[in-house]
Amino acid sequence: MQPLITFVYVSIALTALWAVAFRKRQRYRYPPGPKGLPVVGNILDIPVGYGWYTYKDWARQYDSDIIHLQSLGMHIVVVNSAKAAKDLFDKRHGIYSDKELTSMLLEVTGPYRNWSLMQYGDYWREHRRLFHQHFRPLAVPQYHPKRAKATPDPETTSYRMFARSLILDTVYAFDVQPHDPRLELVEKAMRAGNEMLEAGIFLVDIFPILRNVPAWFPGAGFKRQAAKWKALVDAMYEVPYSQFKETMNEGSAQPCLALSLLSDADATDMSRLDEIFIALTGTAYAAGSDTTVITTVSFILAMVLNPDMQTFVQEELDKVVGNDRLPVMEDQPSLPRVTAVMHEVMRRYPPLPLATAHRAMFDDEYNGYHIPAGSIVFGNTWAILHDEETYPDPYSFNPKRFLSADGTLRDDVPLPTETFGYGRRICPGRYFAMDTLFLVVSSLLAVFNIEKAVDENGQVIEIREEFTQHIMSAPKPFKACFKPRHPGAESLIRSAVLSDA
Ligand code: HEM
Numbered sequence: 009m010q011p012l013i014t015f016v017y018v019s020i021a022l023t024a025l026w027a028v029a030f031r032k033r034q035r036y037r038y039p040p041g042p043k044g045l046p047v048v049g050n051i052l053d054i055p056v057g058y059g060w061y062t063y064k065d066w067a068r069q070y071d072s073d074i075i076h077l078q079s080l081g082m083h084i085v086v087v088n089s090a091k092a093a094k095d096l097f098d099k100r101h102g103i104y105s106d107k108e109l110t111s112m113l114l115e116v117t118g119p120y121r122n123w124s125l126m127q128y129g130d131y132w133r134e135h136r137r138l139f140h141q142h143f144r145p146l147a148v149p150q151y152h153p154k155r156a157k158a159t160p161d162p163e164t165t166s167y168r169m170f171a172r173s174l175i176l177d178t179v180y181a182f183d184v185q186p187h188d189p190r191l192e193l194v195e196k197a198m199r200a201g202n203e204m205l206e207a208g209i210f211l212v213d214i215f216p217i218l219r220n221v222p223a224w225f226p227g228a229g230f231k232r233q234a235a236k237w238k239a240l241v242d243a244m245y246e247v248p249y250s251q252f253k254e255t256m257n258e259g260s261a262q263p264c265l266a267l268s269l270l271s272d273a274d275a276t277d278m279s280r281l282d283e284i285f286i287a288l289t290g291t292a293y294a295a296g297s298d299t300t301v302i303t304t305v306s307f308i309l310a311m312v313l314n315p316d317m318q319t320f321v322q323e324e325l326d327k328v329v330g331n332d333r334l335p336v337m338e339d340q341p342s343l344p345r346v347t348a349v350m351h352e353v354m355r356r357y358p359p360l361p362l363a364t365a366h367r368a369m370f371d372d373e374y375n376g377y378h379i380p381a382g383s384i385v386f387g388n389t390w391a392i393l394h395d396e397e398t399y400p401d402p403y404s405f406n407p408k409r410f411l412s413a414d415g416t417l418r419d420d421v422p423l424p425t426e427t428f429g430y431g432r433r434i435c436p437g438r439y440f441a442m443d444t445l446f447l448v449v450s451s452l453l454a455v456f457n458i459e460k461a462v463d464e465n466g467q468v469i470e471i472r473e474e475f476t477q478h479i480m481s482a483p484k485p486f487k488a489c490f491k492p493r494h495p496g497a498e499s500l501i502r503s504a505v506l507s508d509a
Pocket of ligand 1: 299
């Protein structure tokens with residue numbers, strides 16, 4: 009009997025939703041998109057993976073910069089051109105700066121911990137202002153010594169551990185070694201976050217009312233799963249912060265983000281500020297470590313597949329830096345080829361090809377199309393950065409597109425800033441990320457030739473340019489070989505790792 013009653017209720021609810029959606033569709037002219045089915049709309053059209061390719065195809069098919077899908081009362085708008093992205097996210101930031109926080113994310117992170125998902129408003133502004141103070145272009149050089157010490161040694165360090173340790177060092181001045189429990193804690197929590205993202209949409213995201221059912225209720229498995237993930241995510245935010253405060257109370261804290269935040273804090277407002285600082289410090293590694301790892305691995309993939317580009321950059325490095333030291337940040341103005349490679353990696357392989365979901369706070373009208381309040385709005389970064397007009401031959405990896413004939417950086421080719429997102433929510437860690445990338449790219453290329461690996465029979469292992477399909481899109485595992493370019497090359501990297509330890 010129970011399934012029959014459920015069926016009747018669900019049918020009535022769906023029919024009512026469809027009737028409302030149908031009436032509105034008559035009244036409003038939404039941006040074009042696949043037609044969809046009666047009642048459930050585009051539920052079967054929404055791409056499960058690699059959505060950025062599908063949305064780019066639809067933009068061409070419907071000859072529109074913006075695409076619209078609708079399902080069960082939810083509107084999705086995808087922005088596929090740089091112009092439309094600027095018009096909406098930048099010029100109309102008062103409408104498009106909110107974030108979409110699904111019910112499952114709310115269950116796992118709460119509304120405040122991961123402030124990159126926080127609603128647009130004064131509380132978000134307070135986080136953003138404090139974060140910006142410590143990661144703005146003028147503040148970022150204070151972290152250079154930490155990064156120089158953290159140049160990755162491909163023989164001994166995994167890039168994931170490298171990025172996590174670098175950020176833990178920047179945020180808390182923790183000098184973590186492999187197998188440090190804090191590193192493992194961050195690793196587990198990040199894995200839980202990625203599992204959640206890869207699981208896609210949960211039933212509770214479509215019917216938020218399910219959040220109210222108790223965890224023991226049949227069908228409430230998402231609650232039990234959420235509770236497990238939440239315990240890990242809470243620990244990732246809270247444990248390193250409270251350990252840092254102990255170090256600070258003992259008087260042995262070293263310069264880092266947490267020390268700056270706490271030293272400037274108003275002691276009378278500490279319980280409120282503690283919550284903000286936990287969010288700021290935890291979100292720095294939640295938002296900053298996987299993105300940095302993916303970009304580094306994409307760079308390695310690009311180098312293995314494009315040996316001519318590798319040689320092109322190494323010629324410059326040999327001339328400017330030589331082979332008795334590693335590059336430093338001060339070398340960057342003299343190394344335009346390194347900078348061009350970084351831009352091309354960010355353009356060709358954005359780690360978040362659809363950035364993250366923004367939410368329209370009010371009704372809007374664009375190019376004669378209606379965008380309703382509450383729409384989930386994605387910038388299709390991948391489509392924008394593979395636009396044939398802006399970046400001719402967009403599927404080739406060609407750093408030279410950013411260089412002029414005399415070898416300097418061109419200023420008439422747009423930089424791939426969309427890799428860092430849009431409008432008021434653009435990544436505030438981007439200056440830090442670009443400096444890190446500069447040191448990784450320049451040091452690895454100064455010291456190693458990065459080549460295809462060979463198997464035990466001496467056969468070259470061929471690799472394919474394949475990426476994972478979810479919101480964070482990373483190269484699928486591949487093998488590469490790092491060959492030292494000159495005697496003593498490896499010891500340069502190892503001495504950099506040890507010199508400041
Ligand atoms: C290659 C590296 C990185 C990439 C590609 C990247 C990309 C992004 C993107 C696409 C967003 C969402 C923007 C939007 O919603 O429109 C974002 C937000 C954010 N990123 Fe990054 N990021 C990187 C590194 C970092 C680092 C190193 C940090 C911290 C030190 C960081 C901290 C943040 C924060 C806090 C937000 C949320 C901002 C807000 O909601 O106002 N990111 N990032």
